[in-house]
Amino acid sequence: MNEVRRLLPGKQTSSSPISKERLVERGFDRALDYALALEPEEIISTVTKSGIKGRGGAAFPTGVKWSSVSKAEGSVKYVVMNADESELGTFKDRVLLEEDPLGALVGLVIGAHAVGAKKAYCYIRGEYREVEQTLARAIETLRHGGWVGPHGVEIEIRRGAGAYIAGEETALFNSIEGKRPEPRVKPPFPTTKGLWASPTLIQNVETLANVAILFAHDLHWFTAYGTQDTVGTKLVGLSGHIRRPGVYEVPFGTPMQEILDAPELGGTVSGSGRLGAVLLGGAAGTFLTPQEVKNTVLDYPSLGAIGASIGSGAIMVFDDTVNLEWVVTKLARFFAEESCGQCVPCRIGTKRILEMMETGELWTRTSDLRALGQAMKDASICGLGQTAPVALLSILERPELRHHA
Amino acid sequence: MDVQKSAMETTVAARLNDLVRERGQLLPALWRVMEEYRQLSPELLEAVSLFMDIPYAEVYGVASFYALFENASGNTPMYVCTDVMCALQGAESLKEAAKANLGTKVTVHESACLGQCDYAPAVWSGSHVLRRATADDVTAAVEAITHE
Ligand SMILES: Cc1cc2nc3c(=O)[nH]c(=O)nc-3n(C[C@H](O)[C@H](O)[C@H](O)COP(=O)(O)O)c2cc1C
Numbered sequence: 046m047n048e049v050r051r052l053l054p055g056k057q058t059s060s061s062p063i064s065k066e067r068l069v070e071r072g073f074d075r076a077l078d079y080a081l082a083l084e085p086e087e088i089i090s091t092v093t094k095s096g097i098k099g100r101g102g103a104a105f106p107t108g109v110k111w112s113s114v115s116k117a118e119g120s121v122k123y124v125v126m127n128a129d130e131s132e133l134g135t136f137k138d139r140v141l142l143e144e145d146p147l148g149a150l151v152g153l154v155i156g157a158h159a160v161g162a163k164k165a166y167c168y169i170r171g172e173y174r175e176v177e178q179t180l181a182r183a184i185e186t187l188r189h190g191g192w193v194g195p196h197g198v199e200i201e202i203r204r205g206a207g208a209y210i211a212g213e214e215t216a217l218f219n220s221i222e223g224k225r226p227e228p229r230v231k232p233p234f235p236t237t238k239g240l241w242a243s244p245t246l247i248q249n250v251e252t253l254a255n256v257a258i259l260f261a262h263d264l265h266w267f268t269a270y271g272t273q274d275t276v277g278t279k280l281v282g283l284s285g286h287i288r289r290p291g292v293y294e295v296p297f298g299t300p301m302q303e304i305l306d307a308p309e310l311g312g313t314v315s316g317s318g319r320l321g322a323v324l325l326g327g328a329a330g331t332f333l334t335p336q337e338v339k340n341t342v343l344d345y346p347s348l349g350a351i352g353a354s355i356g357s358g359a360i361m362v363f364d365d366t367v368n369l370e371w372v373v374t375k376l377a378r379f380f381a382e383e384s385c386g387q388c389v390p391c392r393i394g395t396k397r398i399l400e401m402m403e404t405g406e407l408w409t410r411t412s413d414l415r416a417l418g419q420a421m422k423d424a425s426i427c428g429l430g431q432t433a434p435v436a437l438l439s440i441l442e443r444p445e446l447r448h449h450a
Numbered sequence: 451m452d453v454q455k456s457a458m459e460t461t462v463a464a465r466l467n468d469l470v471r472e473r474g475q476l477l478p479a480l481w482r483v484m485e486e487y488r489q490l491s492p493e494l495l496e497a498v499s500l501f502m503d504i505p506y507a508e509v510y511g512v513a514s515f516y517a518l519f520e521n522a523s524g525n526t527p528m529y530v531c532t533d534v535m536c537a538l539q540g541a542e543s544l545k546e547a548a549k550a551n552l553g554t555k556v557t558v559h560e561s562a563c564l565g566q567c568d569y570a571p572a573v574w575s576g577s578h579v580l581r582r583a584t585a586d587d588v589t590a591a592v593e594a595i596t597h598e
């Protein structure tokens with residue numbers, strides 16, 4: 046058995062996802078009562094010891110972030126749940142919020158207590174309308190319990206309106222502030238100057254759900270899964286040519302091949318039945334060859350050794366009939382459309398890459414593409430421009446992925 | 451002065467009445483108007499600008515950034531995901547089906563990944579998601595809107 050259910054509620058869970066009974070069934074009422082009685086330093090110390098890393102893509106140590114926000118100067122602080130989830134092939138936060146919305150919210154309430162924030166926002170992408178309603182009802186459940194409201198933390202939902210870049214943390218702050226969602230230059234970092242220039246803790250949905258299950262149990266329980274490098278479990282989203290598309294929770298260190306093949310996980314490749322490639326991590330992810338899938342496990346060092354990362358946890362599966370040039374052309378169009386245009390390397394670079402893809406120059410202009418990619422990586426303000434060429438460059442590193450019709 | 455306000459300004463003001471008039475409420479304000487009119491025309495943005503007391507250029511700059519506020523026709527929007535994962539599962543034919551039966555009340559938009567890849571191909575009608583959509587599902591949804 047590779048599938049674990051800790052972040053996702055167990056299959057036998059019977060209560061409604063937004064109910065008070067669910068809080069009890071999942072141990073979240075216990076988590077809140079326990080954590081809110083602790084001193085902020087004690088909470089932060091537990092989160093730090095747990096080794097939780099951010100699940101929004103960058104894998105930054107969560108405890109370090111909480112400690113920075115807690116120590117930052119300022120009488121007003123904010124916490125934000127990032128549920129913008131607009132990354133290609135990524136739907137794990139949606140499934141998590143559908144199945145267990147209280148978990149991430151409990152993590153948010155604990156985070157607010159730990160850093161001293163009285164106000165929290167849940168920023169959710171505008172297309173997740175049904176999830177937004179679930180989230181609103183779950184917040185009401187916490188309000189009835191007294192955890193949310195004037196004596197706890199106020200939580201407000203903010204609905205995005207269709208802008209991939211708004212998921213970048215500083216762009217997200219601008220969006221909430223009623224400005225154009227363009228990223229800000231960092232530093233200053235959100236931990237010292239975030240929303241309305243106040244210290245702000247921003248975390249991905251899945252990160253916050255990890256905090257909730259940590260406090261519903263204890264460090265010993267929490268660290269039972271994972272690797273030396275990364276503790277815990279990860280939600281992965283399997284899509285494309287796979288028999289059982291969906292979100293699965295697996296321990297860090299699970300072999301990539303097993304994620305695709307295990308009967309309770311991906312259930313093997315569909316389409317032609319033969320794996321062509323995997324795109325791991327989203328639009329700015331890395332293409333893996335079938336051989337690399339065989340030789341790696343879902344963990345940062347193992348994937349890092351071949352230049353890949355887990356990113357958002359998206360695992361997009363392509364059978365051997367898919368021409369990956371078509372895929373990178375679509376990615377290029379996406380980045381060209383979603384670039385906010387603030388900085389030249391990204392604005393022009395994404396357009397130039399698109400032109401080269403549309404004229405079929407992936408394999409003929411490799412050195413130009415590499416030089417352009419480097420310039421974008423070095424000189425773009427935010428992660429979008431810095432990583433837009435990553436997937437394309439990963440194909441150039443793997444000539445065996447070239448399509449031969 | 452109040453007497454000089456256009457009818458549209460009055461309706462927009464009524465719709466936004468309980469919002470605090472501060473910059474941080476601009477996005478919620480735009481959403482409310484969008485939900486009422488299914489578009490954000492220059493006149494509507496002007497009304498938001500007056501009510502919120504934010505310069506028109508600023509309101510326009512924000513509104514025009516977001517894809518979900520682009521719907522000049524004011525029709526019910528229908529978003530067909532044509533991104534990689536849905537394209538692998540036949541999104542193109544859904545787009546064709548939607549366009550073929552369009553009528554005058556629906557506008558089809560192509561969308562980037564809707565976050566429904568486990569149920570590809572997906573279509574979003576602005577309120578709910580059609581999962582593992584077929585051409586017939588899309589046609590039925592367009593017809594339902596047409597006969598609303
Ligand atoms: C272009 C871009 C889009 C992003 N979109 C998201 C998103 O949708 N959800 C998310 O949690 N993080 C997203 N991030 C990462 C956030 O900036 C931020 O690192 C994250 O919310 C921090 O939370 P974590 O430490 O819990 O991962 C995005 C980053 C970039 C550069």
Ligand code: SF4
Nearest residue numbers: 385387388391427430
């Ligand atoms: S890198 Fe691209 S998306 Fe990011 S700020 Fe610059 S132009 Fe905008």
